[in-house]
Amino acid sequence: MESVKPILEFNKTCVSYTKQTMAVKYVSAAIDRNTITAIMGPSGCGKSTLLRAANLMHELYPNIRVDGEILLNGENILSMEPVDVRRRIGMVFQRPAPFPTMSITDNVLAGYALNGIRLSKAEREETVERCLKSVALWDEVKDVLNKKGTFLSGGQQQRLCIARALAMKPDVLLMDEPTSALDPIATAHIEKLMQELQKEVTILIVTHNMGQAMRISSKSMFMYLGELVEYGDTATMFSTPKDERTKAYLTGRMG
Amino acid sequence: MTHLKTKHRLLADKAMLWIVCLFATLTAVPLFAILGEVLLRGYDQLSWSFFTETTPTAYKAMKAIEAGEPIPGGIANGIIGTMIMLGMAAIVAVPTGILCGAFLAENPKNRFSQTVSYLTDLLQGTPSVIIGIVTYMWVVVPMKGYSAIAGSVALFVMMLPLIIRSTEETLKILPASLKEAGLALGGNRARVMLKVQLPAAFGGIFTGVLLAISRVIGETAPLMFTALGCSFIRFSIDKPISAVPLLIWEFFNDPNLQELIWGASLFLLLFVLTLNLTAKYLAKKWNQ
Ligand SMILES: Nc1ncnc2c1ncn2[C@@H]1O[C@H](COP(=O)(O)OP(=O)(O)O)[C@@H](O)[C@H]1O
Numbered sequence: 197m198e199s200v201k202p203i204l205e206f207n208k209t210c211v212s213y214t215k216q217t218m219a220v221k222y223v224s225a226a227i228d229r230n231t232i233t234a235i236m237g238p239s240g241c242g243k244s245t246l247l248r249a250a251n252l253m254h255e256l257y258p259n260i261r262v263d264g265e266i267l268l269n270g271e272n273i274l275s276m277e278p279v280d281v282r283r284r285i286g287m288v289f290q291r292p293a294p295f296p297t298m299s300i301t302d303n304v305l306a307g308y309a310l311n312g313i314r315l316s317k318a319e320r321e322e323t324v325e326r327c328l329k330s331v332a333l334w335d336e337v338k339d340v341l342n343k344k345g346t347f348l349s350g351g352q353q354q355r356l357c358i359a360r361a362l363a364m365k366p367d368v369l370l371m372d373e374p375t376s377a378l379d380p381i382a383t384a385h386i387e388k389l390m391q392e393l394q395k396e397v398t399i400l401i402v403t404h405n406m407g408q409a410m411r412i413s414s415k416s417m418f419m420y421l422g423e424l425v426e427y428g429d430t431a432t433m434f435s436t437p438k439d440e441r442t443k444a445y446l447t448g449r450m451g
Numbered sequence: 452m453t454h455l456k457t458k459h460r461l462l463a464d465k466a467m468l469w470i471v472c473l474f475a476t477l478t479a480v481p482l483f484a485i486l487g488e489v490l491l492r493g494y495d496q497l498s499w500s501f502f503t504e505t506t507p508t509a510y511k512a513m514k515a516i517e518a519g520e521p522i523p524g525g526i527a528n529g530i531i532g533t534m535i536m537l538g539m540a541a542i543v544a545v546p547t548g549i550l551c552g553a554f555l556a557e558n559p560k561n562r563f564s565q566t567v568s569y570l571t572d573l574l575q576g577t578p579s580v581i582i583g584i585v586t587y588m589w590v591v592v593p594m595k596g597y598s599a600i601a602g603s604v605a606l607f608v609m610m611l612p613l614i615i616r617s618t619e620e621t622l623k624i625l626p627a628s629l630k631e632a633g634l635a636l637g638g639n640r641a642r643v644m645l646k647v648q649l650p651a652a653f654g655g656i657f658t659g660v661l662l663a664i665s666r667v668i669g670e671t672a673p674l675m676f677t678a679l680g681c682s683f684i685r686f687s688i689d690k691p692i693s694a695v696p697l698l699i700w701e702f703f704n705d706p707n708l709q710e711l712i713w714g715a716s717l718f719l720l721l722f723v724l725t726l727n728l729t730a731k732y733l734a735k736k737w738n739q
Protein backbone atom coordinates (compact mmCIF):
# COMPACT_ATOMS: atom_id res chain seq x y z
CA MET A 197 0.00 0.00 0.00
CA GLU A 198 2.69 2.37 1.10
CA SER A 199 4.31 2.57 -2.31
CA VAL A 200 1.04 3.56 -3.98
CA LYS A 201 0.40 6.53 -1.75
CA PRO A 202 2.19 9.67 -2.99
CA ILE A 203 5.06 10.77 -0.80
CA LEU A 204 4.69 14.49 -1.46
CA GLU A 205 1.51 16.23 -2.44
CA PHE A 206 0.85 19.85 -3.30
CA ASN A 207 -2.74 20.76 -2.63
CA LYS A 208 -3.87 24.15 -3.92
CA THR A 209 -0.51 25.56 -2.91
CA CYS A 210 -0.21 29.33 -3.34
CA VAL A 211 2.85 31.48 -2.64
CA SER A 212 2.98 35.26 -2.74
CA TYR A 213 5.80 37.73 -2.15
CA THR A 214 3.51 40.75 -2.20
CA LYS A 215 -0.15 41.31 -1.39
CA GLN A 216 -1.10 42.03 -4.99
CA THR A 217 0.53 39.18 -6.89
CA MET A 218 0.94 35.43 -6.52
CA ALA A 219 4.15 33.79 -7.66
CA VAL A 220 2.64 30.30 -7.36
CA LYS A 221 -1.10 29.89 -7.99
CA TYR A 222 -3.15 26.95 -6.74
CA VAL A 223 -0.70 24.23 -7.65
CA SER A 224 -1.99 20.72 -7.03
CA ALA A 225 0.17 17.68 -7.81
CA ALA A 226 1.03 14.36 -6.23
CA ILE A 227 4.62 13.13 -6.41
CA ASP A 228 5.18 9.37 -6.43
CA ARG A 229 7.67 7.70 -4.17
CA ASN A 230 11.13 6.89 -5.61
CA THR A 231 10.65 8.78 -8.83
CA ILE A 232 12.29 11.76 -10.42
CA THR A 233 9.90 14.57 -11.28
CA ALA A 234 11.07 17.49 -13.39
CA ILE A 235 9.66 20.99 -13.04
CA MET A 236 9.99 23.06 -16.19
CA GLY A 237 8.88 26.45 -17.39
CA PRO A 238 10.20 29.82 -18.50
CA SER A 239 12.20 31.75 -15.92
CA GLY A 240 10.14 33.67 -13.43
CA CYS A 241 7.23 31.22 -13.59
CA GLY A 242 7.56 30.21 -9.95
CA LYS A 243 9.55 26.95 -10.09
CA SER A 244 12.06 27.95 -7.42
CA THR A 245 9.34 29.51 -5.32
CA LEU A 246 7.35 26.27 -5.31
CA LEU A 247 10.40 24.15 -4.54
CA ARG A 248 11.53 26.41 -1.72
CA ALA A 249 8.08 26.33 -0.17
CA ALA A 250 8.42 22.55 0.12
CA ASN A 251 11.56 23.16 2.20
CA LEU A 252 9.82 25.90 4.23
CA MET A 253 12.48 28.40 3.12
CA HIS A 254 9.76 31.05 3.20
CA GLU A 255 9.81 30.87 7.00
CA LEU A 256 12.98 32.97 6.78
CA TYR A 257 11.29 35.82 5.00
CA PRO A 258 8.27 37.26 6.82
CA ASN A 259 6.83 38.90 3.70
CA ILE A 260 6.27 35.58 1.93
CA ARG A 261 2.82 33.99 2.32
CA VAL A 262 2.09 30.35 1.62
CA ASP A 263 -1.50 29.06 1.44
CA GLY A 264 -3.02 25.69 0.72
CA GLU A 265 -1.31 22.49 1.78
CA ILE A 266 1.91 20.64 1.12
CA LEU A 267 1.61 17.07 2.38
CA LEU A 268 4.54 14.83 3.25
CA ASN A 269 3.25 11.29 3.74
CA GLY A 270 -0.19 12.79 4.24
CA GLU A 271 0.90 15.31 6.86
CA ASN A 272 0.75 19.04 6.14
CA ILE A 273 4.30 20.38 6.48
CA LEU A 274 3.08 23.97 6.60
CA SER A 275 1.97 23.35 10.17
CA MET A 276 5.05 21.35 11.17
CA GLU A 277 8.28 22.55 12.75
CA PRO A 278 10.63 23.74 9.94
CA VAL A 279 13.53 21.89 11.53
CA ASP A 280 11.66 18.56 11.38
CA VAL A 281 10.52 19.13 7.82
CA ARG A 282 13.95 20.06 6.53
CA ARG A 283 15.49 16.98 8.05
CA ARG A 284 13.15 14.89 5.89
CA ILE A 285 13.12 17.10 2.81
CA GLY A 286 16.62 17.99 1.68
CA MET A 287 17.56 20.68 -0.76
CA VAL A 288 20.35 21.24 -3.27
CA PHE A 289 20.79 24.73 -4.62
CA GLN A 290 21.64 26.10 -8.04
CA ARG A 291 25.06 27.34 -7.02
CA PRO A 292 27.11 24.73 -5.18
CA ALA A 293 27.43 26.02 -1.62
CA PRO A 294 29.80 23.88 0.45
CA PHE A 295 30.39 25.47 3.84
CA PRO A 296 33.61 27.41 3.22
CA THR A 297 35.11 26.93 6.66
CA MET A 298 34.55 23.17 6.77
CA SER A 299 36.63 20.29 5.44
CA ILE A 300 35.11 17.80 3.00
CA THR A 301 34.42 15.43 5.90
CA ASP A 302 32.78 18.12 7.97
CA ASN A 303 30.69 19.23 5.02
CA VAL A 304 29.26 15.74 4.61
CA LEU A 305 28.57 15.54 8.34
CA ALA A 306 27.32 19.13 8.62
CA GLY A 307 23.70 18.03 8.90
CA TYR A 308 24.49 16.05 12.03
CA ALA A 309 26.46 18.89 13.58
CA LEU A 310 23.67 21.31 12.78
CA ASN A 311 21.11 19.04 14.36
CA GLY A 312 23.21 18.52 17.47
CA ILE A 313 23.57 14.78 16.77
CA ARG A 314 26.83 13.25 17.97
CA LEU A 315 28.31 10.36 16.01
CA SER A 316 31.03 7.96 17.04
CA LYS A 317 34.26 7.98 15.05
CA ALA A 318 33.27 4.76 13.29
CA GLU A 319 29.84 6.15 12.41
CA ARG A 320 31.41 9.30 11.09
CA GLU A 321 33.82 7.42 8.89
CA GLU A 322 31.14 5.07 7.66
CA THR A 323 28.73 7.93 6.84
CA VAL A 324 31.36 9.97 5.02
CA GLU A 325 32.47 7.02 2.93
CA ARG A 326 28.93 5.84 2.12
CA CYS A 327 27.66 9.30 1.18
CA LEU A 328 30.67 10.23 -0.90
CA LYS A 329 30.48 6.86 -2.67
CA SER A 330 26.82 7.35 -3.43
CA VAL A 331 27.66 10.59 -5.25
CA ALA A 332 30.68 8.97 -6.93
CA LEU A 333 33.06 11.38 -5.27
CA TRP A 334 34.83 9.01 -2.91
CA ASP A 335 37.62 7.94 -5.26
CA GLU A 336 38.38 11.53 -6.17
CA VAL A 337 38.57 12.93 -2.65
CA LYS A 338 39.39 10.06 -0.32
CA ASP A 339 42.95 11.32 0.13
CA VAL A 340 42.02 14.95 0.75
CA LEU A 341 39.10 14.55 3.15
CA ASN A 342 40.56 17.15 5.48
CA LYS A 343 40.88 19.80 2.81
CA LYS A 344 38.29 22.52 2.47
CA GLY A 345 35.31 21.67 0.29
CA THR A 346 35.77 24.92 -1.60
CA PHE A 347 39.00 23.59 -3.17
CA LEU A 348 37.00 21.19 -5.34
CA SER A 349 35.80 21.90 -8.87
CA GLY A 350 32.25 23.16 -9.41
CA GLY A 351 30.91 19.72 -10.31
CA GLN A 352 32.66 18.10 -7.36
CA GLN A 353 31.32 20.80 -5.04
CA GLN A 354 27.78 20.15 -6.24
CA ARG A 355 28.21 16.42 -5.67
CA LEU A 356 29.54 17.20 -2.21
CA CYS A 357 26.40 19.22 -1.54
CA ILE A 358 24.26 16.31 -2.69
CA ALA A 359 26.23 13.99 -0.41
CA ARG A 360 25.69 16.44 2.44
CA ALA A 361 21.94 16.38 1.84
CA LEU A 362 21.86 12.58 1.50
CA ALA A 363 23.74 12.10 4.75
CA MET A 364 20.60 13.09 6.64
CA LYS A 365 18.70 10.27 4.83
CA PRO A 366 15.89 12.52 3.60
CA ASP A 367 12.68 11.13 2.09
CA VAL A 368 12.62 13.78 -0.60
CA LEU A 369 15.43 15.68 -2.29
CA LEU A 370 14.62 19.04 -3.88
CA MET A 371 17.07 20.24 -6.52
CA ASP A 372 16.89 23.72 -8.00
CA GLU A 373 18.70 23.70 -11.34
CA PRO A 374 21.58 21.74 -9.78
CA THR A 375 23.55 21.51 -13.01
CA SER A 376 22.99 24.92 -14.54
CA ALA A 377 26.33 26.20 -13.24
CA LEU A 378 28.24 23.10 -14.38
CA ASP A 379 29.96 21.94 -17.55
CA PRO A 380 28.48 19.10 -19.66
CA ILE A 381 30.73 16.39 -18.22
CA ALA A 382 29.91 17.27 -14.62
CA THR A 383 26.26 17.51 -15.62
CA ALA A 384 26.29 14.01 -17.13
CA HIS A 385 27.89 12.74 -13.94
CA ILE A 386 25.16 14.18 -11.77
CA GLU A 387 22.37 12.99 -14.05
CA LYS A 388 23.67 9.42 -13.85
CA LEU A 389 23.91 9.79 -10.13
CA MET A 390 20.32 10.96 -9.75
CA GLN A 391 19.04 7.93 -11.60
CA GLU A 392 20.83 5.69 -9.14
CA LEU A 393 19.68 7.73 -6.17
CA GLN A 394 16.00 7.41 -6.92
CA LYS A 395 16.13 3.96 -5.33
CA GLU A 396 16.67 5.69 -1.98
CA VAL A 397 15.04 9.04 -2.33
CA THR A 398 12.29 10.83 -4.24
CA ILE A 399 13.69 13.65 -6.35
CA LEU A 400 11.98 16.83 -7.45
CA ILE A 401 14.19 18.76 -9.82
CA VAL A 402 13.81 22.15 -11.45
CA THR A 403 15.50 22.21 -14.82
CA HIS A 404 15.78 24.52 -17.77
CA ASN A 405 17.21 21.77 -19.87
CA MET A 406 14.52 19.79 -21.71
CA GLY A 407 17.00 17.11 -22.69
CA GLN A 408 17.80 16.63 -19.04
CA ALA A 409 14.14 16.35 -18.10
CA MET A 410 13.66 13.78 -20.85
CA ARG A 411 16.71 11.74 -19.82
CA ILE A 412 16.11 11.48 -16.11
CA SER A 413 12.51 12.15 -15.13
CA SER A 414 9.51 9.87 -15.28
CA LYS A 415 7.04 12.68 -14.73
CA SER A 416 7.17 16.37 -15.58
CA MET A 417 5.41 19.51 -14.54
CA PHE A 418 5.13 22.50 -16.79
CA MET A 419 4.55 25.81 -15.03
CA TYR A 420 3.65 29.12 -16.57
CA LEU A 421 3.07 32.44 -14.76
CA GLY A 422 2.75 30.66 -11.44
CA GLU A 423 0.24 28.07 -12.64
CA LEU A 424 0.81 24.38 -13.02
CA VAL A 425 -0.29 24.09 -16.64
CA GLU A 426 0.39 20.44 -17.23
CA TYR A 427 1.58 17.51 -15.16
CA GLY A 428 2.05 13.97 -16.42
CA ASP A 429 4.32 11.35 -17.90
CA THR A 430 7.46 12.99 -19.25
CA ALA A 431 7.45 10.98 -22.47
CA THR A 432 3.79 11.69 -23.13
CA MET A 433 4.14 15.37 -22.34
CA PHE A 434 7.05 15.78 -24.71
CA SER A 435 5.43 13.87 -27.57
CA THR A 436 1.82 15.04 -27.22
CA PRO A 437 1.48 18.08 -24.95
CA LYS A 438 -2.15 18.74 -24.11
CA ASP A 439 -1.91 22.46 -23.52
CA GLU A 440 -1.05 25.06 -26.14
CA ARG A 441 1.33 26.78 -23.73
CA THR A 442 3.25 23.58 -23.05
CA LYS A 443 3.51 22.95 -26.77
CA ALA A 444 4.79 26.48 -27.36
CA TYR A 445 7.43 26.05 -24.64
CA LEU A 446 8.58 22.64 -25.79
CA THR A 447 8.93 23.76 -29.38
CA GLY A 448 10.98 26.73 -28.32
CA ARG A 449 8.43 29.37 -29.12
CA MET A 450 8.48 30.57 -25.50
CA GLY A 451 11.17 31.49 -22.95
CA MET B 452 38.93 66.74 -35.35
CA THR B 453 38.43 63.50 -33.46
CA HIS B 454 42.16 63.34 -33.01
CA LEU B 455 42.14 66.75 -31.35
CA LYS B 456 39.29 65.76 -29.08
CA THR B 457 41.09 62.61 -27.96
CA LYS B 458 44.15 64.66 -27.18
CA HIS B 459 42.06 67.06 -25.17
CA ARG B 460 40.53 64.26 -23.18
CA LEU B 461 43.92 62.71 -22.50
CA LEU B 462 45.10 66.05 -21.15
CA ALA B 463 42.05 66.37 -18.93
CA ASP B 464 42.64 62.85 -17.68
CA LYS B 465 46.21 63.68 -16.83
CA ALA B 466 45.26 66.88 -15.01
CA MET B 467 42.67 64.99 -13.02
CA LEU B 468 45.23 62.37 -12.07
CA TRP B 469 47.61 65.06 -10.84
CA ILE B 470 44.92 66.72 -8.75
CA VAL B 471 43.96 63.41 -7.16
CA CYS B 472 47.59 62.67 -6.42
CA LEU B 473 48.05 66.09 -4.90
CA PHE B 474 45.15 65.66 -2.50
CA ALA B 475 46.21 62.13 -1.63
CA THR B 476 49.63 63.52 -0.70
CA LEU B 477 48.03 66.30 1.34
CA THR B 478 46.13 63.79 3.46
CA ALA B 479 49.30 61.81 4.02
CA VAL B 480 51.21 64.88 5.23
CA PRO B 481 49.75 65.05 8.78
CA LEU B 482 50.23 61.32 9.24
CA PHE B 483 53.88 61.41 8.25
CA ALA B 484 54.45 64.66 10.16
CA ILE B 485 53.13 63.06 13.36
CA LEU B 486 54.97 59.83 12.77
CA GLY B 487 58.20 61.72 12.01
CA GLU B 488 57.95 63.96 15.04
CA VAL B 489 57.29 61.11 17.45
CA LEU B 490 59.90 58.90 15.84
CA LEU B 491 62.65 61.56 15.92
CA ARG B 492 62.01 62.51 19.51
CA GLY B 493 61.25 59.09 20.87
CA TYR B 494 63.48 56.55 19.17
CA ASP B 495 66.53 57.04 21.38
CA GLN B 496 64.44 56.33 24.50
CA LEU B 497 63.30 52.94 23.31
CA SER B 498 65.54 50.39 24.93
CA TRP B 499 64.99 47.09 26.68
CA SER B 500 64.79 48.76 30.10
CA PHE B 501 62.16 51.17 28.83
CA PHE B 502 59.79 48.22 28.57
CA THR B 503 60.86 46.34 31.69
CA GLU B 504 61.25 49.07 34.29
CA THR B 505 58.66 51.20 36.00
CA THR B 506 58.25 54.94 35.99
CA PRO B 507 61.04 56.72 37.90
CA THR B 508 60.21 59.08 40.71
CA ALA B 509 60.53 62.78 39.96
CA TYR B 510 63.49 62.91 42.34
CA LYS B 511 65.44 60.19 40.56
CA ALA B 512 64.69 61.79 37.24
CA MET B 513 65.86 65.16 38.50
CA LYS B 514 69.13 63.65 39.73
CA ALA B 515 69.72 62.02 36.38
CA ILE B 516 69.05 65.25 34.56
CA GLU B 517 71.44 67.13 36.84
CA ALA B 518 74.13 64.53 36.21
CA GLY B 519 73.49 64.83 32.49
CA GLU B 520 72.47 61.17 32.22
CA PRO B 521 69.40 59.75 30.47
CA ILE B 522 66.36 59.39 32.70
CA PRO B 523 66.23 55.88 34.21
CA GLY B 524 63.16 53.64 34.24
CA GLY B 525 60.41 53.00 31.75
CA ILE B 526 56.74 52.39 31.22
CA ALA B 527 56.35 48.72 32.26
CA ASN B 528 53.64 49.62 34.80
CA GLY B 529 51.67 51.37 32.08
CA ILE B 530 52.05 48.57 29.54
CA ILE B 531 50.93 45.96 32.04
CA GLY B 532 48.00 48.08 33.21
CA THR B 533 46.90 48.68 29.63
CA MET B 534 47.11 44.96 28.82
CA ILE B 535 45.14 43.97 31.94
CA MET B 536 42.37 46.46 31.31
CA LEU B 537 42.19 45.77 27.58
CA GLY B 538 42.14 42.04 28.26
CA MET B 539 39.32 42.27 30.77
CA ALA B 540 37.35 44.62 28.55
CA ALA B 541 37.83 42.39 25.49
CA ILE B 542 36.89 39.18 27.30
CA VAL B 543 33.48 40.64 27.98
CA ALA B 544 33.07 42.88 24.94
CA VAL B 545 33.93 40.28 22.28
CA PRO B 546 31.26 37.68 23.12
CA THR B 547 28.67 40.30 24.02
CA GLY B 548 29.36 42.31 20.89
CA ILE B 549 29.29 39.26 18.61
CA LEU B 550 26.03 38.02 20.14
CA CYS B 551 24.47 41.43 19.81
CA GLY B 552 25.76 41.91 16.25
CA ALA B 553 24.45 38.48 15.26
CA PHE B 554 21.05 39.37 16.68
CA LEU B 555 20.96 42.65 14.77
CA ALA B 556 22.03 40.98 11.52
CA GLU B 557 19.38 38.26 11.88
CA ASN B 558 16.47 40.48 12.86
CA PRO B 559 16.93 43.73 10.96
CA LYS B 560 13.23 44.59 10.83
CA ASN B 561 12.28 43.86 14.40
CA ARG B 562 11.39 46.87 16.56
CA PHE B 563 13.63 45.85 19.42
CA SER B 564 16.69 45.40 17.22
CA GLN B 565 16.09 48.74 15.54
CA THR B 566 16.19 50.33 18.98
CA VAL B 567 19.35 48.45 19.89
CA SER B 568 20.89 49.49 16.59
CA TYR B 569 20.09 53.13 17.29
CA LEU B 570 21.53 52.89 20.80
CA THR B 571 24.68 51.34 19.36
CA ASP B 572 25.11 54.36 17.12
CA LEU B 573 24.56 56.68 20.08
CA LEU B 574 27.07 54.81 22.21
CA GLN B 575 29.62 54.93 19.40
CA GLY B 576 29.17 58.69 19.20
CA THR B 577 29.33 59.34 22.92
CA PRO B 578 32.41 61.42 23.85
CA SER B 579 34.85 59.27 25.80
CA VAL B 580 35.08 61.78 28.62
CA ILE B 581 31.37 61.26 29.28
CA ILE B 582 31.81 57.50 29.31
CA GLY B 583 34.59 58.13 31.85
CA ILE B 584 32.51 60.25 34.19
CA VAL B 585 29.52 57.90 34.00
CA THR B 586 31.71 54.90 34.75
CA TYR B 587 33.08 56.86 37.67
CA MET B 588 29.54 57.28 39.03
CA TRP B 589 28.60 53.67 38.37
CA VAL B 590 31.75 51.83 39.38
CA VAL B 591 34.28 53.98 41.21
CA VAL B 592 31.79 55.55 43.62
CA PRO B 593 30.07 52.31 44.71
CA MET B 594 33.41 50.46 44.92
CA LYS B 595 34.81 53.35 46.92
CA GLY B 596 37.96 53.66 44.86
CA TYR B 597 39.65 53.78 41.49
CA SER B 598 40.45 50.40 40.02
CA ALA B 599 41.46 48.37 36.99
CA ILE B 600 37.91 47.03 36.97
CA ALA B 601 36.49 50.53 36.58
CA GLY B 602 38.97 51.25 33.80
CA SER B 603 38.06 48.12 31.93
CA VAL B 604 34.35 48.87 32.27
CA ALA B 605 34.96 52.19 30.53
CA LEU B 606 37.00 50.51 27.79
CA PHE B 607 34.34 47.80 27.44
CA VAL B 608 31.66 50.41 26.84
CA MET B 609 33.83 52.00 24.17
CA MET B 610 34.68 48.74 22.42
CA LEU B 611 31.18 47.27 22.45
CA PRO B 612 29.53 49.31 19.69
CA LEU B 613 32.56 48.84 17.43
CA ILE B 614 32.40 45.06 17.76
CA ILE B 615 28.62 45.00 17.37
CA ARG B 616 28.82 46.97 14.14
CA SER B 617 31.67 45.03 12.58
CA THR B 618 29.99 41.70 13.41
CA GLU B 619 26.69 42.88 12.02
CA GLU B 620 28.22 44.25 8.82
CA THR B 621 30.29 41.13 8.21
CA LEU B 622 27.32 38.81 8.73
CA LYS B 623 25.14 40.92 6.46
CA ILE B 624 27.47 40.64 3.49
CA LEU B 625 27.69 36.84 3.70
CA PRO B 626 25.72 35.28 0.83
CA ALA B 627 22.19 34.27 1.90
CA SER B 628 22.84 30.89 0.28
CA LEU B 629 25.16 29.94 3.12
CA LYS B 630 22.51 30.37 5.78
CA GLU B 631 19.84 28.77 3.61
CA ALA B 632 22.07 25.75 2.99
CA GLY B 633 22.56 25.36 6.72
CA LEU B 634 18.87 25.63 7.48
CA ALA B 635 18.00 23.27 4.60
CA LEU B 636 19.94 20.58 6.48
CA GLY B 637 17.58 20.93 9.41
CA GLY B 638 19.73 23.11 11.62
CA ASN B 639 18.00 25.62 13.86
CA ARG B 640 18.94 29.25 13.51
CA ALA B 641 21.22 29.34 16.52
CA ARG B 642 23.26 26.34 15.36
CA VAL B 643 23.47 27.64 11.79
CA MET B 644 24.71 30.95 13.17
CA LEU B 645 27.27 29.25 15.40
CA LYS B 646 28.56 26.59 13.02
CA VAL B 647 28.13 28.18 9.59
CA GLN B 648 27.67 31.94 9.62
CA LEU B 649 30.00 33.00 12.42
CA PRO B 650 32.90 30.80 11.23
CA ALA B 651 32.46 32.19 7.71
CA ALA B 652 32.50 35.70 9.15
CA PHE B 653 35.47 35.04 11.42
CA GLY B 654 37.91 37.11 9.38
CA GLY B 655 35.75 40.20 9.41
CA ILE B 656 34.88 39.86 13.08
CA PHE B 657 38.50 39.33 14.11
CA THR B 658 39.53 42.37 12.10
CA GLY B 659 36.77 44.33 13.83
CA VAL B 660 38.03 43.27 17.25
CA LEU B 661 41.59 44.33 16.42
CA LEU B 662 40.36 47.68 15.18
CA ALA B 663 38.23 48.13 18.31
CA ILE B 664 41.27 47.45 20.49
CA SER B 665 43.39 49.87 18.53
CA ARG B 666 40.70 52.51 18.86
CA VAL B 667 40.45 52.35 22.65
CA ILE B 668 44.06 51.61 23.56
CA GLY B 669 44.99 55.29 23.41
CA GLU B 670 41.95 56.55 25.31
CA THR B 671 43.07 58.74 28.19
CA ALA B 672 40.05 60.66 29.46
CA PRO B 673 37.93 57.68 30.57
CA LEU B 674 40.89 56.17 32.41
CA MET B 675 41.55 59.38 34.34
CA PHE B 676 38.14 58.95 35.98
CA THR B 677 38.47 55.24 36.56
CA ALA B 678 41.97 53.70 36.62
CA LEU B 679 43.69 56.81 37.95
CA GLY B 680 47.25 55.54 37.54
CA CYS B 681 49.93 53.86 39.62
CA SER B 682 53.70 54.22 39.67
CA PHE B 683 54.52 50.54 40.12
CA ILE B 684 53.60 47.25 38.48
CA ARG B 685 50.40 45.89 39.88
CA PHE B 686 48.21 42.94 39.07
CA SER B 687 45.32 43.44 41.48
CA ILE B 688 42.21 44.47 39.61
CA ASP B 689 40.50 46.27 42.48
CA LYS B 690 43.25 48.84 42.92
CA PRO B 691 44.26 51.90 40.88
CA ILE B 692 46.35 50.88 37.91
CA SER B 693 48.50 52.58 35.32
CA ALA B 694 48.07 52.73 31.54
CA VAL B 695 50.33 53.98 28.74
CA PRO B 696 48.14 56.97 27.76
CA LEU B 697 47.82 57.93 31.45
CA LEU B 698 51.61 57.88 31.74
CA ILE B 699 51.97 60.21 28.77
CA TRP B 700 49.68 62.67 30.53
CA GLU B 701 51.62 62.29 33.81
CA PHE B 702 54.97 62.79 32.05
CA PHE B 703 53.61 65.91 30.43
CA ASN B 704 52.65 67.34 33.81
CA ASP B 705 55.97 66.69 35.48
CA PRO B 706 58.83 68.87 34.18
CA ASN B 707 61.37 66.26 35.29
CA LEU B 708 59.75 63.43 33.33
CA GLN B 709 59.03 65.18 30.07
CA GLU B 710 61.83 63.31 28.31
CA LEU B 711 59.78 60.13 28.62
CA ILE B 712 56.73 61.46 26.78
CA TRP B 713 58.12 60.61 23.39
CA GLY B 714 59.20 57.09 24.09
CA ALA B 715 55.77 56.27 25.50
CA SER B 716 54.05 57.99 22.58
CA LEU B 717 56.18 56.13 20.07
CA PHE B 718 55.35 52.82 21.72
CA LEU B 719 51.62 53.56 21.63
CA LEU B 720 51.74 54.77 18.05
CA LEU B 721 53.69 51.75 16.82
CA PHE B 722 51.36 49.40 18.67
CA VAL B 723 48.27 50.94 17.11
CA LEU B 724 49.86 50.98 13.65
CA THR B 725 50.82 47.32 13.98
CA LEU B 726 47.30 46.39 15.06
CA ASN B 727 45.83 48.31 12.16
CA LEU B 728 48.16 46.82 9.60
CA THR B 729 47.55 43.32 10.96
CA ALA B 730 43.82 43.92 10.76
CA LYS B 731 44.10 45.14 7.17
CA TYR B 732 46.28 42.21 6.20
CA LEU B 733 43.97 39.66 7.79
CA ALA B 734 40.90 41.24 6.23
CA LYS B 735 42.53 41.01 2.82
CA LYS B 736 43.64 37.45 3.36
CA TRP B 737 40.25 36.25 4.50
CA ASN B 738 38.43 38.03 1.70
CA GLN B 739 40.19 36.02 -0.98
N1 LIG C 1 12.47 37.35 -3.10
C1 LIG C 1 11.50 37.71 -3.95
N2 LIG C 1 10.75 38.82 -3.72
C2 LIG C 1 9.78 39.20 -4.57
N3 LIG C 1 9.46 38.53 -5.69
C3 LIG C 1 10.15 37.42 -5.98
C4 LIG C 1 11.21 36.96 -5.13
N4 LIG C 1 11.73 35.83 -5.67
C5 LIG C 1 11.03 35.61 -6.79
N5 LIG C 1 10.08 36.55 -6.99
C6 LIG C 1 9.12 36.61 -8.09
O1 LIG C 1 8.35 35.45 -8.10
C7 LIG C 1 8.22 34.95 -9.40
C8 LIG C 1 8.72 33.53 -9.49
O2 LIG C 1 10.11 33.52 -9.31
P1 LIG C 1 10.96 32.18 -9.24
O3 LIG C 1 10.25 31.20 -8.40
O4 LIG C 1 12.34 32.51 -8.87
O5 LIG C 1 10.91 31.70 -10.76
P2 LIG C 1 11.75 30.57 -11.49
O6 LIG C 1 12.52 29.80 -10.49
O7 LIG C 1 10.71 29.77 -12.20
O8 LIG C 1 12.63 31.27 -12.46
C9 LIG C 1 8.93 35.91 -10.32
O9 LIG C 1 7.98 36.78 -10.88
C10 LIG C 1 9.85 36.65 -9.41
O10 LIG C 1 10.01 37.99 -9.85
Ligand SMILES: [Mg+2]
Pocket residue numbers: 243244245
Ligand atom coordinates in the same frame (compact mmCIF):
# COMPACT_ATOMS: atom_id res chain seq x y z
MG1 LIG D 1 14.65 29.64 -10.28
